[in-house]
Amino acid sequence: MTNPVHRSTRPIRTRHYRHIEELASESRQDLPESGMRRRAIAMTLLQQYSPLPERPSLVSSADGALEAMVFTVPAYVLRHRDNPLWKVYSDMFRKLPAYTELHLLVPDDGKTRPQLENWLREHDLLQRCHFHEVPEAIKILVWAEDDYEVVHDKANGSYCLLQPHSHRRAADDYTGYFLSKSLGINRVKAPIYFEGGNLLVGDDFFLMGADYIVDSMLDLGGVLFPEKGTLATEQLAQLYRRYLDHERTFFQVGSLLYVPQEEDQKFELNGETWTETLHNKNIEGTVQPLFHIDMFLTLAGRGKSGKYTVLVGDTRLAAEVLGEELGNYGIPDVFDDVAALLERQGFEVVRNPLPVTYVDDP
Template sequence: MRKLPGTARVTLVAHPDALAEAELIAAAAAGDIEIMTTPSYLNFSVWAEDACLVVEDDGAEEPLTYLVEPFSFSRYGDQVVVDLVAQASEAVASTQLPLSFQGGNVLVGDDVLVGRDYLDETITLGLEGQTPIVHFPTQGPPEEMERFGAELFARSLDPSRQFHFLASSPSARPADGPVRRGEEVWWNRVTGGWGRRQPIFHIDMFVSLAGRLAPGSPYRVLVGDPSAADEIMGWAAVPHELQSEFDEIAAQLDGLGFEVHRAPLPVIDAAYRFPVPQPVQLSDGTSLEIAGEIEWYHATSNNCLVQIVGDAREVWLPTYGQEAAPDLAPIDARHRELWEGLGFVVHQLSDFHHLARASGALHCIKKYLARGPATGS
């Protein structure tokens, strides 16, 4: 919070039990910080990005911003936070659409990028017996259903923008399973952050928007590249990096006319030893004693904050090469080099391992409500 621009206006949502800590954070932060406390009974997560999309109603007589919620959402407390924020402002309202989405799987620039998984889920919603979607072509071919679903996203959210659904083609993905470390057997968990037709379940984990160099020039994006991290670190590639799927997304964006830059995306592991070994039965009936879990995660710096106001460009990047993993410092340096090469002032923020292990980082813990020279982000 101390590295935010002084023009930023921030609503910091805090549980009453954490109010004192929130006040300390606000006192040390740059910008205009308002603290909003939730009801004491409410359990909510840090993932502010996901429970809604922000849509401005250009047709309203007075400026009005909608916090648009999906048809359903698994984290009830996060949905309540959306409603509380809307209720606290006369210029903000909340509503709901018969679409499947989470904010982390939608990126809005001149065009809108959406992870393919949510188009598939919206099609499934249209096929349900009690569907909220009228005129869905339930008897039509898959291509017609896809076209209807894509048009529904655009018509409901922003007809003025083009929507692109980013997809990979999963093939021969490895599975979780036992591995030997010395004399012990551990459970190797590699599948935790994957999407069904995306290499990661939210595209903001591996795609960053960087705007245009000049009007009329191609829109720039950075796409995560595990092989680039392997090359920097001298690591051997492993199958669960899903390299071909990241390459597929990069090629799709290139084919759509974007200027694509590849950014190193390390896939790293953290080991958790059980207090006592745990029995596990495999699908073939074999029983094993497991010493602990090896959990693989993406140390993503794509999950960043980007601010472009006129010719001024700034980016806030998660980093990972601190005390816990100093060997990753060259990855952080490469991200700085990439963004500075694109004309950005770079602010690097320390040690995001704790969030990355939970499949998120910086972009996931905030929600842009408005942008502009007067309001910052």
Template sequence: MHMINQSIFFAIHPDAPKDMRIFGDKLKKSGTRGASSSVGFETKELQPTPGLQIPELISSYKGGIDTILFAFPSIPFSGDSERTLAYQSLIKELRIGTNFIIVHYKTDRAVIEKWFTSIGHDSQSISWVPIPNYVDFTDWAEDAYVALKDAHDDTYYLMEPWEFPRSGDQLIADSIEEYTSLHASQAPLIFQGGNCLVADDFWILGKDYYQDTINLIQDQTLPLRSNPGQKLEDLVRQSFYDYVDKKRPMFVAGTKKKIPLAAYVGTQEADKFILDIVGAGTGPYQPIFHVDMFISLIGKNKKGQFEIMVGSPELGNELLGLPNRAHNLQEAYDEIARSFAKQGVIVHRNPLIHYPEFTGRRIAVKHLQNLALQNPEDQDVNSLMKDLLSLGARENDVADVRNWHHITCNNCLVENSKNYGKHVYLPTFGHGEYTELKVLDEHMKAMWEGLDFTVHQLGDFNSFAKRQGVVHCISKYIKRSD
């Protein structure tokens, strides 16, 4: 998957969060790892099953949230009280009786436990997975696996991709296996939790990792071999069927052609040159690198048709009075929305904001020229230089750095349950200096209420959005009830 050069990105925007969800996403050739043995956190011990017979992914929307997993990398997140408050707002809204698996540093357990018990969650409902303090991991650890059960014997698994290079997140599944009754397993495929959504009669895989899987079979990094006459695409689909979900067909969501977008764009407004960082969250075939950032699952309507929401920057710009720009990639969102509609899925369009924010940094054109000279193979920074020079910028000029990130309510938790009714847990953004985003919060609340959902508005998730992730990214549905 094409990702921007991290060293250049941080040279341009040194104050950016170091734990952005997009970093560590670039694949490399590597060997395999073994899985550790399983110990049950329930009173009984579960024997490992040699391979799944009928893998079935845990739904992204259907049923009550019985068990949910969080990974808390540090408390109080290096002084980031906004992040702590956001987590607490989610814990407060989740139903009393929900079970939790908490990945944490041992030293933080007492603090985290109070987050739960102080609002009525029973400490007995928490399974603790301690991680040594010297192991680095992120709160995006749910991306390192998908949750599924073997419908043959009702055992639950975390299925890991062949490789996952971000931080220590790839160690989490094995630790969970050690402390709980979940098993960890590994598939010879490329995927991430946030690029998978699980509907009723189908599941969605973002095209970027589908294509990565094909590419890594072709260069023999993955141990998958096609039979004579078998198409690579058929081999990939068969492998996802065998390892990930045997109950539902896979829908690949993405554009047909690669999205032509440079990570940086040089523009001019009034008499100022501007360096826009526009491509940090974009994938080769996806307007945002994970589908959970721009698609929400709703459920089946009374006619039996499945309904989803797909984000629209145009609607977001309309809400905020922002101009539409080419790098908002409206056409890519529209193409993906049409691909679902063609399959008979009812598609609602909701506002999603590609949000511009000046970083306060000014960078000399001469410095950018040097970056381009030092990195002649990097198309992004060389494209930026062409933009600025064509606008008349010269060595002694400076450009103001403006970063773009996605403000999205699509990244939420959904419960469409017989027993508990219909609930959605929505991030909010209209806080502090971002009060203009309140209009988005209220629009999304009304939109879900119009679909007969009880809306649980959560706290301020701006600090997550700036790192290219929100609520669905920091949690993993492990088990659903009716």
């Protein structure tokens, strides 16, 4: 039996923003890993009935004009006073270019859309908004980008919404479903796993966090048989290029160092025993410091050298700027290792401050 750790290096920080219970509960997964594997295998059979793009090309994350953006707006974004989520949405709506059309997926509860319309009208934004109502029984989430990737078929100029074989949260699957029906865009399932937040698309390449590539490997274990002299992982990389992009180079992002997994730790405060969770949401065996690469990588275009610049978060640098003690939970060496890997892949890497913080919930 171990003694509680005395938390002497990190001060107590209480929540400085309103707690939104509906958002906190989103981490619950509806589909277990066994279900993911079953659906992955089933989709290798069923996807043959969907017309796949002949020459798929991902829409860039960094290039081109923001002609249109999709937002999912659950009811709880507007439900509470002093809502931190609504602060983010309303700030984003005001800052987008004046030519950007907004596609808003909202529940058909009779409340959310009128509230949004009133605010948008007051801020002279309603004329470029398009509403797409989703049955209230489908509990849409705030993470609009994770459900699908927009793929351009260079063979005929059409676009489609490409989804992974499954979603761990059922509502994610329906976001693309209802959006494709409303916009009249084809929706296609691929027998691989990905989430939009773990994928970044450059001019002639795309990056994906290695954790979800491993997930695809495990999901397809029953149908992915390596050819003689090749690794199954090499075949899997070919599958990603086949379904996502025929022309861009595919790079995987991760760390070769050990990445700490989520753990609970006890400590004492004023005679009471507390429990804190460190490295939240890091699963066992993860190779990413954060579960989505768009949380610590930013595409920044090509410099004079011709190399593509990628900004990589630096927790050590952020601590110096803020005058704070970093501590081991910032895992700066893991972020350094990710930066080194990208440099070896031919990218120009620039480090930028990535603050990591926490709240203590009594």
